[in-house]
Amino acid sequence: MATVAAPSRSSAARDTGVVAGQELRDLWLAGRGLPLMVAFSLLLSVITYLGATNQSLNFLERRETVNLTVQVAVAVGALLAMVVAGDAISGERERGTLESLLLAPVSRRGLAAGKLLSALSLWLAALVVTGPYLWFLARGVGAFTDAVGAAAIAGTLVAVTFTALGIVISSLARSNRLSLSVSLFTLLALYTPTQLPAGAKQGWAGELLQRVNPVTAAEHYIGKVVINQHGWTQDAAWLLSPFVGAVALTFVAVGVAPRFMSLRGSALG
Amino acid sequence: MTRRRGLAPALACVAIGVAAPVAPAAGAASGGGSPAAVRVGLDHARVSTRLGAGFGLGSTITNVGRRTLAGLVAHLNVVSLTNGVYVDPEDWSPQRTQDVPALAPGQSARIGWRVNAVNGGRFAVYVVTVPRGSPRIASTGLAIGPPLGLRVTERRVFNSGGVAFLTIGLPGLLGLATIGTRATRRRAQR
Numbered sequence: 001m002a003t004v005a006a007p008s009r010s011s012a013a014r015d016t017g018v019v020a021g022q023e024l025r026d027l028w029l030a031g032r033g034l035p036l037m038v039a040f041s042l043l044l045s046v047i048t049y050l051g052a053t054n055q056s057l058n059f060l061e062r063r064e065t066v067n068l069t070v071q072v073a074v075a076v077g078a079l080l081a082m083v084v085a086g087d088a089i090s091g092e093r094e095r096g097t098l099e100s101l102l103l104a105p106v107s108r109r110g111l112a113a114g115k116l117l118s119a120l121s122l123w124l125a126a127l128v129v130t131g132p133y134l135w136f137l138a139r140g141v142g143a144f145t146d147a148v149g150a151a152a153i154a155g156t157l158v159a160v161t162f163t164a165l166g167i168v169i170s171s172l173a174r175s176n177r178l179s180l181s182v183s184l185f186t187l188l189a190l191y192t193p194t195q196l197p198a199g200a201k202q203g204w205a206g207e208l209l210q211r212v213n214p215v216t217a218a219e220h221y222i223g224k225v226v227i228n229q230h231g232w233t234q235d236a237a238w239l240l241s242p243f244v245g246a247v248a249l250t251f252v253a254v255g256v257a258p259r260f261m262s263l264r265g266s267a268l269g
Numbered sequence: 270m271t272r273r274r275g276l277a278p279a280l281a282c283v284a285i286g287v288a289a290p291v292a293p294a295a296g297a298a299s300g301g302g303s304p305a306a307v308r309v310g311l312d313h314a315r316v317s318t319r320l321g322a323g324f325g326l327g328s329t330i331t332n333v334g335r336r337t338l339a340g341l342v343a344h345l346n347v348v349s350l351t352n353g354v355y356v357d358p359e360d361w362s363p364q365r366t367q368d369v370p371a372l373a374p375g376q377s378a379r380i381g382w383r384v385n386a387v388n389g390g391r392f393a394v395y396v397v398t399v400p401r402g403s404p405r406i407a408s409t410g411l412a413i414g415p416p417l418g419l420r421v422t423e424r425r426v427f428n429s430g431g432v433a434f435l436t437i438g439l440p441g442l443l444g445l446a447t448i449g450t451r452a453t454r455r456r457a458q459r
Contacts, residue, residue: 030451034446034447038440042440045435045439048436052432129439129443132435132439133435136435
């Protein structure tokens with residue numbers, strides 16, 4: 001049994017590596033990776049410029065500006081990764097290239113995992129691009145490490161959650177438009193509670209909803225670390241739903257959804 | 270019965286109300302909390318500064334009464350005189366409430382304040398002393414100093430702290446990398 005399982009695992013890892021390498025080249029050398037990063041950095045430039053030239057900001061407000069920048073970076077970084085993931089399978093299907101991919105000597109799991117890793121590279125690039133902006137805004141108040149750490153921990157969990165969700169939807173959707181629509185709707189639906197007034201988030205029901213929603217939970221954690229200067233572990237319980245979301249959806253994206261990967265799409269549409 | 274029950278608490282309230290101003294409260298100004306017993310002065314009448322700058326302000330609390338005053342609290346407040354400018358006093362001074370030491374008749378105490386100009390516009394800054402004790406004593410024992418006229422000029426700097434280099438430079442670098450990558454790839458394809 002062991003001799004059978006080992007080659008299977010290694011071949012899945014090799015398939016993932018092959019697919020991820022090809023996808024990364026397509027994304028960063030010929031595709032949308034760099035232009036998306038230019039747009040992303042322009043957005044952060046506007047926020048940073050407004051924050052830095054407003055000399056009326058005091059200590060607390062500076063930390064709030066850093067927090068806002070982290071929140072925007074996480075939201076937009078996760079969005080970019082999810083859009084690429086949402087296009088991963090349904091886009092190949094629509095362009096008529098999925099057939100050759102399915103016939104290629106790589107497992108479907110390897111295909112899904114490779115595309116997932118490639119889409120996640122956008123989040124990692126977004127995190128790297130965010131670094132200089134956070135350093136600039138946070139240097140006076142000593143919040144740089146807090147901001148980068150919170151973004152790396154909570155942001156990565158949110159990005160993995162949305163990217164895996166994008167792969168799942170893309171595997172099932174019959175058209176690229178449907179895949180992107182459902183992905184964006186889900187993302188917006190989960191981000192909407194972040195705009196609720198503070199009063200609506202109070203009470204056991206409000207807090208429960210905040211904790212269950214990976215986006216609001218991650219936002220809460222980031223705010224506590226960056227603004228309130230809490231320790232990394234003090235509010236770690238808030239990372240439970242982003243962590244569960246990331247693990248569960250990655251499992252579904254790599255372990256379950258590839259079974260439904262077909263030339264026509266299965267469940268959605 | 271009903272009438273008596275209603276009358277007794279009412280009479281008690283009146284009795285307490287009458288007694289309150291003369292009842293000595295713990296830590297209250299022994300001068301009876303009279304506004305005339307305390308005089309508050311500022312060492313500046315007018316200050317002009319720029320947005321983001323801070324300045325020091327001194328206030329002098331003088332006992333002009335005949336008895337020793339103890340338990341006074343000095344409080345700094347900021348009021349906007351410019352329409353549409355919101356003032357959050359906590360942002361303006363890190364410590365807006367300070368205890369005043371006991372003052373013998375004729376004695377003064379100097380209380381220093383640190384003020385940060387966090388909004389642009391015209392403002393009035395003033396210090397008020399409040400005797401500790403019941404709200405009734407506090408309301409009759411307020412002593413308010415003259416307002417300091419404060420003018421804060423806004424200064425917008427294009428490249429504050431070198432922000433322009435970052436906000437133009439980073440997207441520019443990424444844009445150049447995009448163009449370079451595309452050009453290299455196109456050349457390789459030929």
